[in-house]
Amino acid sequence: MFRRRRRTPEELYREGRRLDLLGHELPSVPLFEQAAAAGHGGACNELGKQRIRAGKTIEGLQWLRKAVDAGVPEAALNLAAVHTRRGQLAKAAELRARAEPGLRAAAGAGDLTAAIALRRLYRDRGDTDQADAVVVAAEELAGSSVGSDSWCGLGALLDDAGRPDDAEPWWRRAAEAGHAESMYLLGLLLHDRRDEEGLRWLERAARHDNAYAMGSLAQLALAGGDERTGEKWLRRAARAGFSGAMNNLAVLHRERGELSEAERWYQRAVDAGDPQAEHHLRELREASGV
Numbered sequence: 001m002f003r004r005r006r007r008t009p010e011e012l013y014r015e016g017r018r019l020d021l022l023g024h025e026l027p028s029v030p031l032f033e034q035a036a037a038a039g040h041g042g043a044c045n046e047l048g049k050q051r052i053r054a055g056k057t058i059e060g061l062q063w064l065r066k067a068v069d070a071g072v073p074e075a076a077l078n079l080a081a082v083h084t085r086r087g088q089l090a091k092a093a094e095l096r097a098r099a100e101p102g103l104r105a106a107a108g109a110g111d112l113t114a115a116i117a118l119r120r121l122y123r124d125r126g127d128t129d130q131a132d133a134v135v136v137a138a139e140e141l142a143g144s145s146v147g148s149d150s151w152c153g154l155g156a157l158l159d160d161a162g163r164p165d166d167a168e169p170w171w172r173r174a175a176e177a178g179h180a181e182s183m184y185l186l187g188l189l190l191h192d193r194r195d196e197e198g199l200r201w202l203e204r205a206a207r208h209d210n211a212y213a214m215g216s217l218a219q220l221a222l223a224g225g226d227e228r229t230g231e232k233w234l235r236r237a238a239r240a241g242f243s244g245a246m247n248n249l250a251v252l253h254r255e256r257g258e259l260s261e262a263e264r265w266y267q268r269a270v271d272a273g274d275p276q277a278e279h280h281l282r283e284l285r286e287a288s289g290v
Contacts, residue, residue, distance in 0.1 A: 009040040016046065019241070021181050023211030025050070026241030026272045036063060041070025049078060054273035057082075068095070073102030074117055096121060107134060110141045112153030116160050135161050142170075148179035155185065164189055175201060180208035187213065191220075206233070211242035218245065227252075238265070243272035247280065259288060 007015075016031035029050060035043030044067035051060030061082060067075030076099035083092040100121060106114035115138040122131035135157060142154035155170035168189060174182035183205035191198030199220070205213035218233035231252060237245030250265035263284055269277035 009035040009038040013040050013043045023242040024240050025243050041067045041072040045072045045075040050273055053275050073099040112157055116157050148174040148177045152179055152182040180205050180210045184210045184213045211237040211240035215245045243269050243274035247274045247277045
């Protein structure tokens with residue numbers, strides 16, 4: 001009898017990232033927790049972001065600090081954002097300066113997530129020339145790549161730089177190669193333009209298990225008065241672990257007067273880390289006298 005090989009922290013992290021990018025937030029959490037417990041810096045960063053989104057700020061900050069100590073430059077930026085919101089501007093500036101060399105190195109090596117972060121760093125500093133140079137360099141690197149992840153990442157960078165028309169062909173290229181995240185992003189872009197093709201790409205993304213696409217299809221159906229279809233997509237997205245869909249499903253039950261079901265889904269959304277669900281759950285219980 002063969003024993004299943006134990007996954008490495010890097011493998012756990014990569015699988016967690018894959019699930020998280022598809023909106024499968026809940027199943028990604030234990031993967032990040034296992035990898036972070038083993039000292040994986042990227043997993044510490046992702047876990048920190050998840051905890052902060054869920055309102056567990058103290059724990060989230062602890063994980064972000066571990067990620068910074070592990071040399072993850074994105075974690076320094078995430079920590080800087082928290083200090084900025086608190087008005088601790090000197091500490092935020094120190095963390096941004098600490099992040100910059102690592103982001104430059106990672107972006108130069110073709111890491112498009114780092115390129116997006118670096119471009120934003122320069123933009124927020126008011127250095128538009130440097131910000132534009134990051135995009136140009138990334139285009140040169142990614143343009144010669146043959147991977148869907150790179151094409152999707154370049155599209156995201158171009159869109160973040162205010163160039164959605166240039167992002168479209170890269171997302172389309174990746175989507176046609178079967179990349180579910182690109183199908184979703186392309187679908188949103190086209191739908192925002194009132195292009196009927198956008199709905200077809202959202203449906204394809206949902207068929208490829210993208211829970212964010214399922215949630216978008218649910219909202220479109222509900223906005224069009226098709227509650228049955230909307231609920232179907234919300235349930236599929238919620239089963240996949242998308243906390244936003246759990247919260248919206250609770251809202252649907254509350255609007256129908258189905259308060260026990262609403263409470264159950266709000267609680268599941270809270271447990272999954274939805275940032276709005278705890279407030280909604282408290283409101284529901286107060287209104288019900290619980």
